[in-house]
Amino acid sequence: MLKNKQLIRNINMRTQKVFLKFWCFCMLILLLSCKSDGSKKATESDTSTPKAEIETTQKSSSKKIVFFGDSLTAGYGLDDVNDAFPGIIQRKIDSLELDYSIVNSGVSGxxxxxGKNRIDWVLNEKPSIFILELGANDGxxxxxxxxxxxxLQAIIDAVKKKYPDTKIVLAGMQLPPNMGQTYTTEFKNIFPELAKKNDVQLIPFLLEDVGGVSALNQSDGIHPTKEGHQIMAKNVWDVLEPMLQ
Incomplete structure (x- = not known):
């Protein structure tokens, strides 16, 4: 009786082993089939893709315009940084389908x-156009x-040294009269003097029609509102647009 039970057990074990080998063989065939089919599809897909499309995806999509500035560029106090004048200009560029992208490198304060200390790092962006908006906090x-x-001269020199073909725009600034007549006048003159010396484009006064207008500035009386940034964007665009054509 015991021998019969042992015989039955051995037969069952052999049957299980045979079934297991058969199952593994079937799975192997299935996997090889899937791999072959996948390779075939990949090959068909590769050969059907036009060469021109592949080249297009590998090309750089746009040239860069770097805005290098302070809280005015950064959009201090706005709910959305894209409402600051660099973001407004980006939307203008996009609407005209121009091949440029904006890099907002504004830092409040x-x-x-x-700016002189961080210029080398910012120049890793490889700008086609470099807009320098600094000096207000100094004043x-x-x-x-x-x-x-x-x-400011050191920053301009750094840009020209690394990228001689980069176009530079200097944003002019002015100070409120409470800083003293002599100081405010000499401060205002810094920007046109540097622009002339370095043969770069000048935005005469970034805050033209915005500075000192309470309705266009936040409660601190210094930082423009969303509406104020719209006007600033126009002041910049008047100088920038001819450079993009």
Whole structure:
């Protein structure tokens, strides 16, 4: 009786082993079939893709315009940074289907000294056009004008040295009269003097029709509202547009 039970058990084990081998063989055939079919589809897909389309996806999509500035560029106090004037200009560029993309490199509180220290890092963006908007915080803090001017010159020099073909735009700034007549006049003159010396484009006054207008500025009286940025964008666009054609 025991021998019969042992015999039956051995037969069952052999049957299970045979079934297991058969199952593994079937799975192997199935996997090889799927792989072959996948390779075939991939090959068909590759050969059916036009060569021109492949080249297009590999090309850089646009040239870069770098806005290098302070809280005005950064859009301080706005709910959406895209409502700052660089973002407005990007939408204008997109609507005209121009091949440019904006890089907003504005830092709130930035001075010309701070800009000088971070310019090498920002130039990794490889700008086709570089818009320099710094100096206002220097003026409000009473930084010596000679120092501010030297820092701005150093930033311009850094751009020209690394990218001689990059077009540079300098945004002019002015200060409120409470800083003193002599200081405010000399500060205002820094920007046209640097633009002439370096043969770069000048935005005469970035805050034209915005500075000092309470309805277009936030409660601090310094940073423009969303509507104020619309006007600033126009001030920039008047100078920038001819450079994009």
């Amino acid at each position: 930035e001075t010309t000294s701070g 409000l803090r009473g930084v010596p004008l000679k120092q501010s001017k030297e820092n």
